Amino acid sequence: xxxxxxxxxxxxxxxxxxxxxxxxxxxxxxxxxxxxxxxxxxxxxxxxxxxxxxxxxxxxxxxxxxxxxxxxxxxxxxxxxxxxxxxxxxxxxxxxxxxxxxxxxxxxxxxxxxxxxxxxxxxxxxxxxxxxxxxxxxxxxxxxxxxxxxxxxxxxxxxxxxxxxxxxxxxxxxxxxxxxxxxxxxxxxxxxxxxxxxxxxxxxxxxxxxxxxxxxxxxxxxxxxxxxxxxxxxxxxxxxxxxxxxxxxxxxxxxxxxxxxxxxxxxxxxxxxxxxxxxxxxxxxxxxxxxxxxxxxxxxxxxxxxxxxxxxxxxxxxxxxxxxxxxxxxxxxxxxxxxxxxxxxxxxxxxxxxxxxxxxxxxxxxxxxxx
Amino acid sequence: xxxxxxxxxxxxxxxxxxxxxxxxxxxxxxxxxxxxxxxxxxxxxxxxxxxxxxxxxxxxxxxxxxxxxxxxxxxxxxxxxxxxxxxxxxxxxxxxxxxxxxxxxxxxxxxxxxxxxxxxxxxxxxxxxxxxxxxxxxxxxxxxxxxxxxxxxxxxxxxxxxxxxxxxxxxxxxxxxxxxxxxxxxxxxxxxxxxxxxxxxxxxxxxxxxxxxxxxxxxxxxxxxxxxxxxxxxxxxxxxxxxxxxxxxxxxxxxxxxxxxxxxxxxxxxxxxxxxxxxxxxxxxxxxxxxxxxxxxxxxxxxxxxxxxxxxxxxxxxxxxxxxxxxxxxxxxxxxxxxxxxxxxxxxxxxxxxxxxxxxxxxxxxxxxxxxxxxxxxxxxxxxxxxxxxxxxxxxxxxxxxxxxxxxxxxxxxx
Numbered sequence: 001x002x003x004x005x006x007x008x009x010x011x012x013x014x015x016x017x018x019x020x021x022x023x024x025x026x027x028x029x030x031x032x033x034x035x036x037x038x039x040x041x042x043x044x045x046x047x048x049x050x051x052x053x054x055x056x057x058x059x060x061x062x063x064x065x066x067x068x069x070x071x072x073x074x075x076x077x078x079x080x081x082x083x084x085x086x087x088x089x090x091x092x093x094x095x096x097x098x099x100x101x102x103x104x105x106x107x108x109x110x111x112x113x114x115x116x117x118x119x120x121x122x123x124x125x126x127x128x129x130x131x132x133x134x135x136x137x138x139x140x141x142x143x144x145x146x147x148x149x150x151x152x153x154x155x156x157x158x159x160x161x162x163x164x165x166x167x168x169x170x171x172x173x174x175x176x177x178x179x180x181x182x183x184x185x186x187x188x189x190x191x192x193x194x195x196x197x198x199x200x201x202x203x204x205x206x207x208x209x210x211x212x213x214x215x216x217x218x219x220x221x222x223x224x225x226x227x228x229x230x231x232x233x234x235x236x237x238x239x240x241x242x243x244x245x246x247x248x249x250x251x252x253x254x255x256x257x258x259x260x261x262x263x264x265x266x267x268x269x270x271x272x273x274x275x276x277x278x279x280x281x282x283x284x285x286x287x288x289x290x291x292x293x294x295x296x297x298x299x300x301x302x303x304x305x306x307x308x309x310x311x312x313x314x315x316x317x318x319x320x321x322x323x324x325x326x327x328x329x330x331x332x333x334x335x336x337x338x339x340x341x342x343x344x345x346x347x348x349x350x351x352x353x354x355x356x357x358x359x360x361x362x363x364x365x366x367x368x369x370x371x
Numbered sequence: 372x373x374x375x376x377x378x379x380x381x382x383x384x385x386x387x388x389x390x391x392x393x394x395x396x397x398x399x400x401x402x403x404x405x406x407x408x409x410x411x412x413x414x415x416x417x418x419x420x421x422x423x424x425x426x427x428x429x430x431x432x433x434x435x436x437x438x439x440x441x442x443x444x445x446x447x448x449x450x451x452x453x454x455x456x457x458x459x460x461x462x463x464x465x466x467x468x469x470x471x472x473x474x475x476x477x478x479x480x481x482x483x484x485x486x487x488x489x490x491x492x493x494x495x496x497x498x499x500x501x502x503x504x505x506x507x508x509x510x511x512x513x514x515x516x517x518x519x520x521x522x523x524x525x526x527x528x529x530x531x532x533x534x535x536x537x538x539x540x541x542x543x544x545x546x547x548x549x550x551x552x553x554x555x556x557x558x559x560x561x562x563x564x565x566x567x568x569x570x571x572x573x574x575x576x577x578x579x580x581x582x583x584x585x586x587x588x589x590x591x592x593x594x595x596x597x598x599x600x601x602x603x604x605x606x607x608x609x610x611x612x613x614x615x616x617x618x619x620x621x622x623x624x625x626x627x628x629x630x631x632x633x634x635x636x637x638x639x640x641x642x643x644x645x646x647x648x649x650x651x652x653x654x655x656x657x658x659x660x661x662x663x664x665x666x667x668x669x670x671x672x673x674x675x676x677x678x679x680x681x682x683x684x685x686x687x688x689x690x691x692x693x694x695x696x697x698x699x700x701x702x703x704x705x706x707x708x709x710x711x712x713x714x715x716x717x718x719x720x721x722x723x724x725x726x727x728x729x730x731x732x733x734x735x736x737x738x739x740x741x742x743x744x745x746x747x748x749x750x751x752x753x754x755x756x757x758x759x760x761x762x763x764x765x766x767x768x769x770x771x772x773x774x775x776x777x778x779x780x781x782x783x784x785x786x
């Protein structure tokens with residue numbers, strides 16, 4: 001299904017209205033310091049009233065079958081509101097990994113719960129080194145002799161790792177990196193929360209000690225699955241980043257119009273004005289890059305992998321610049337705990353480096369360009 | 372998403388272009404070491420070749436005009452097509468896919484900016500005399516605005532115009548005048564009331580460039596070529612019917628011209644610019660110079676390409692909106708800023724890749740030729756509104772930031 005321009009505007013307005021009511025700054029600040037780091041009641045409402053978890057899940061698996069463009073609109077709004085919810089891990093990591101695996105049985109079994117908002121899920125790939133490259137995975141899986149598998153190893157930087165009902169784990173078999181499904185209450189699984197730079201996105205360290213697991217997709221297919229998932233997840237992340245960057249720009253412009261020094265609004269000084277214009281340039285580029293990548297994904301275009309990497313790199317930089325300059329435009333007040341600027345700064349830096357940062361995505365771009 | 376009207380118009384444009392010209396060659400796909408390696412952004416042709424170039428531009432404009440694409444937004448009574456600026460931008464974008472003569476000498480200033488100004492403010496006889504001629508390719512127009520003392524602060528023009536009977540007599544100096552050497556007419560801003568606040572004492576005139584007292588002197592720029600000029604006006608006598616707008620009302624006329632600066636969406640894909648921003652070309656250059664494995668240079672290449680490709684996405688989206696009949700937002704201004712910055716970064720990146728080969732010509736294909744682009748890039752951050760002025764406009768018009776307060780000193784007129 002594809003929404004036209006006016007339907008996209010309606011979707012954006014509905015999500016914004018919901019988030020302004022359910023995820024104002026006070027709510028975000030409260031959730032940042034609670035466990036779990038989201039409000040289960042609000043999560044249920046997002047699923048029941050707005051059907052957000054199932055928006056881009058195919059209809060055959062209980063979703064509404066919309067595309068990345070619609071998903072991008074939702075993510076821009078979530079990024080803008082710093083919405084604390086298991087959406088990113090569940091919808092952009094776990095659900096996409098299931099879809100990318102091509103395992104129809106696993107999709108039919110696991111996706112309807114995700115689409116309905118009953119199941120939260122995540123994807124555990126990175127280990128202590130933090131790399132999402134499946135070739136770097138050292139967790140191991142062996143057959144348990146009874147058609148099942150057991151997984152041993154440690155995972156790190158697992159988003160929502162202490163709360164997700166379903167954990168998809170990449171572990172190595174004799175055939176190479178492979179995707180497995182692990183239940184939250186499986187024997188031998190321990191999760192401890194990590195302290196995070198960005199407290200609006202919870203992360204955990206998992207220890208898997210002979211944990212029973214189900215194979216998802218083909219044995220040894222983990223590399224191929226992760227290549228797809230990282231493209232799609234980084235475009236989703238890019239939409240969140242573009243939304244956050246736009247919010248930083250709006251906050252700065254608003255402050256520059258209202259705050260007076262030397263008898264005039266600070267936005268009338270060119271030093272401040274040009275800073276805001278530079279932020280605008282970054283935000284416009286970021287929105288174009290992330291929306292264009294989403295459109296190319298929906299069209300199944302061969303240009304998508306390049307566009308995905310461009311969106312990831314462009315939005316990572318744009319958000320970081322916007323978040324930094326937002327503090328600078330605000331001056332001292334922007335450096336206080338009470339002001340929301342640091343929440344965006346933390347989210348911007350954390351998002352930029354989540355999948356490895358510039359050192360990784362610059363090489364990936366050259367690789368995807370085939371040059 | 373595309374509206375029917377736009378789709379029909381686009382199809383008509385393609386039929387016309389297919390019938391008259393070939394598709395543009397893809398300069399991004401060139402084989403290293405073969406063909407033309409020129410990286411000239413500004414023309415640096417000898418005068419004879421320059422004249423042939425202008426002649427080809429006039430000829431293509433005539434063909435466009437005869438087929439209904441010469442003046443897409445113009446009123447039918449003056450030979451225009453009576454369509455919207457969105458049609459115009461769409462045509463430009465489509466035409467950029469074809470190998471047509473570069474008509475920049477006529478279109479950027481004359482047809483794009485002066486034509487609409489004449490239409491809005493000139494007296495009927497002037498409109499009848501010059502508008503059809505301009506859009507047929509017969510008359511080239513230039514913009515006699517900037518002066519040594521009036522650059523970004525255009526309202527400080529000091530060229531005087533004094534009334535003598537039915538005529539006006541102009542004296543002063545204009546500068547940075549592109550295409551003046553090829554122009555038949557120029558639109559001049561002059562000071563007619565030195566007592567009034569500076570924006571209120573300006574009057575606009577159409578100056579025939581062959582009038583006695585008009586002297587065009589080429590101004591050699593840092594690339595070595597001379598694309599623009601100084602224009603000296605010494606006792607130039609102009610009839611009152613050549614006045615545009617009211618006496619002392621020239622600022623309104625100037626604003627019309629400046630508002631018509633043409634957007635550049637879809638026009639970046641040609642010539643040396645395509646090579647400078649092409650991933651294939653830049654990687655071929657790095658391989659040919661044995662720098663492909665240099666990690667620092669690879670990271671800089673990737674950073675550059677992120678901006679180049681994101682800018683392409685911005686343009687592609689603006690174009691898609693145009694095709695759907697939606698007027699563009701701030702994308703155009705952002706695109707202009709990024710265009711200058713991307714080419715500047717590309718030129719400096721390539722310089723660092725080339726090392727000594729950009730400071731002296733070894734004769735190797737595709738190396739020292741980059742000096743042409745390198746030396747042109749400073750202009751891209753100045754022409755058509757400096758980066759600083761562009762940022763003011765973005766911040767004020769898009770973000771609603773307040774203008775800088777005008778000081779008492781700034782209200783005074785220069786002598």
